[in-house]
Amino acid sequence: xxxxxxxxxxxxxxxALLALVxxxxxxxxxxxxxxxxxxxxxxxxxxxxxxxxxxxxxRRLADDGLLTGDAAASAAVARIVFDAVLVEPIVRVKLWxxxxxxxxxxESRLIGSEYDLDEDDLEVLDEGGVVSEVSDLSGPENRFxxxxxxxxxxxxxxxxxxxxxxxxxxxxxASSIAERRRELASTFVPVLVVTLVALALLxxxxxWMLARRVRTAQRERERLMQRAIESSDRERRRxxxxxxxxxxxxxxxxxxxxxxxxxxxxDVASADVLRDSASAVRGSVRTLxxxxxxxxxxxxxxxxxxxxxxDLVARLGAIGVDATVEIDPEATFGQxxxxxxxxxxxxxxxxxxxxxxxxxxxxxxxxxxxxxxxxVEDDGRGIGSERVEQARGExxxxxxxxxxLISDAGGRLLLRPGEPGTVVRVQVPIP
Numbered sequence: 001x002x003x004x005x006x007x008x009x010x011x012x013x014x015x016a017l018l019a020l021v022x023x024x025x026x027x028x029x030x031x032x033x034x035x036x037x038x039x040x041x042x043x044x045x046x047x048x049x050x051x052x053x054x055x056x057x058x059r060r061l062a063d064d065g066l067l068t069g070d071a072a073a074s075a076a077v078a079r080i081v082f083d084a085v086l087v088e089p090i091v092r093v094k095l096w097x098x099x100x101x102x103x104x105x106x107e108s109r110l111i112g113s114e115y116d117l118d119e120d121d122l123e124v125l126d127e128g129g130v131v132s133e134v135s136d137l138s139g140p141e142n143r144f145x146x147x148x149x150x151x152x153x154x155x156x157x158x159x160x161x162x163x164x165x166x167x168x169x170x171x172x173x174a175s176s177i178a179e180r181r182r183e184l185a186s187t188f189v190p191v192l193v194v195t196l197v198a199l200a201l202l203x204x205x206x207x208w209m210l211a212r213r214v215r216t217a218q219r220e221r222e223r224l225m226q227r228a229i230e231s232s233d234r235e236r237r238r239x240x241x242x243x244x245x246x247x248x249x250x251x252x253x254x255x256x257x258x259x260x261x262x263x264x265x266x267d268v269a270s271a272d273v274l275r276d277s278a279s280a281v282r283g284s285v286r287t288l289x290x291x292x293x294x295x296x297x298x299x300x301x302x303x304x305x306x307x308x309x310x311d312l313v314a315r316l317g318a319i320g321v322d323a324t325v326e327i328d329p330e331a332t333f334g335q336x337x338x339x340x341x342x343x344x345x346x347x348x349x350x351x352x353x354x355x356x357x358x359x360x361x362x363x364x365x366x367x368x369x370x371x372x373x374x375x376v377e378d379d380g381r382g383i384g385s386e387r388v389e390q391a392r393g394e395x396x397x398x399x400x401x402x403x404x405l406i407s408d409a410g411g412r413l414l415l416r417p418g419e420p421g422t423v424v425r426v427q428v429p430i431p
Contacts, residue, residue: 016204019203020200027196031189046089049170050155050156051156053090053168054156054158057158060080061159061160063160063161066103066166067160077095081106082106085170089173092171093106093169094110094167094171095158095168095169096166097167098125100117101113101114110141115139115140117167125165129157130156132152135151150173152172153169154172155169251281255281255282259275259278262278304330306329306330307329309327309342313325316353321352321353321360322359322360323362323363324360324362325365326365327366333372334431336431340405340409340411340428341372341426343402343405344413344424345374347402349363355381356381361377363376370429370430371429372428375426376424377424381421382420406426409429411428
C-alpha cells in the first residue's frame with residue numbers, strides 16, 4: 001500500500017485562506033457598522049444642535065414682529081443667531097411660515113422670499129419633532145448655500161408668543177459626518193483588528209491540533225485495515241494450502257490412476273467408464289483449483305496476471321456463466337498494480353456470482369498511458385448507487401475496502417451501469 005503524505009501544509013493552507021476570507025468579511029462588516037453608527041451619531045448630534053438652537057431663538061421671539069417684518073424683532077433674532085447659533089458646523093439659519101415665506105435668515109437677501117414647503121416640512125410644523133436630511137442645493141431657495149458644498153438640512157418647529165408655528169431650519173456641513181466616522185474608526189477599528197488578529201492566531205494552533213488528530217486517526221484506521229487484510233491473507237493462505245495439499249492433490253492422483261486403468265483394461269465399456277470418471281475428476285480438480293484461487297490469489301509474479309485471471313473465472317462455467325479474459329499473456333504492471341487489479345477482478349467476479357444473475361462476464365485489462373486499467377462487465381441485473389449504499393449498510397464492505405486500497409495507491413474505482421448489467425472500472429498508476 002502506498003502511504004499517504006503526512007504533510008499538513010495543504011489542509012492548513014486551505015484553512016488559513018478560508019480564515020482570512022472569513023476575517024476579511026468580519027472586518028468589512030465591522031467597518032460598515034462603524035460607518036453607519038458614525039453617521040447615525042452625526043445626524044443625532046445635528047438634530048440635537050438644531051433643537052437647542054431653536055429653543056434659544058424661540059425665547060427671543062418677544063412678539064409676532066417677525067411675521068410683520070418688524071426690524072426690532074428681526075434684529076433681536078439676528079443677535080442670538082450670530083452670537084450663539086452660527087457656530088461650526090452650522091452655516092445657515094432660516095425661519096419659515098406655513099405658507100412658505102422666509103421671515104428670517106442670516107442671508108438677508110432671502111428674507112421675504114416665498115417657496116413651496118414639502119410634506120415633511122408641513123408635518124413638522126403640525127406635529128413637531130426634528131428631521132434631518134441631505135440638502136438639495138439645486139433648489140432656488142438654496143442658491144446661496146451652494147458655496148458650502150454638501151450640507152445637512154435639519155429643521156424643527158418653534159412658536160411665536162401668540163402660538164403661530166414657524167419652521168426653524170439650519171444648514172450644517174456634511175463634514176461633521178466624516179469627522180465622526182474618523183473619530184469612531186480611530187477608536188474602534190484598531191480594537192476590531194487586534195481582536196481579529198488574536199482570534200486568527202488562536203485558531204491556527206487549534207486547527208493544527210485538529211488536523212494532526214484527524215491525520216493520526218486516519219493512519220490508525222489504515223493500520224488497522226492493513227492488519228485486518230494481512231490477517232485475512234494469512235487465513236486464506238492456510239485454507240488454500242490445506243485444500244491444495246489435501247483434496248486437490250488426492251483428486252489429481254485419482255484422475256491419473258483412472259486414466260491409466262482405462263488404458264490397461266480390455267473391456268471397451270469399462271474403459272469408457274474409467275475415462276469418463278477420470279474426466280469428471282479432472283473437472284472437479286479444475287473447480288477446486290479455481291476455488292483455491294478464489295480463496296487466495298496465486299503468486300502473480302510467477303504465473304502472471306493473465307493466467308491468474310483465467311484461473312479466477314474458470315469456475316464460472318459450472319454455474320452457466322460464459323467468461324472471457326482479454327489481456328496480453330505477457331502483460332505485467334508491477335507487483336503492486338497486478339495485485340490490486342487481481343483483487344478488483346476477484347471482488348467483481350464474486351459479486352457476479354452472488355448477485356448479478358448474469359449469463360456472461362468479460363474481463364479486459366490494458367494500459368492507458370501511465371495507468372493500468374481493468375474493466376469487468378456483466379450482463380446481469382445491474383446495481384445502482386442506492387443498492388451499493390444499502391449493501392454497505394448491511395455489512396457488505398468488500399467494495400468499500402477495495403476502493404480504499406485503490407485510492408491509497410493513487411488509483412480510482414468506478415461503478416457504472418452497463419447495457420445491461422454493471423461495469424466495474426479500476427485504474428491504478430503503473431510504477
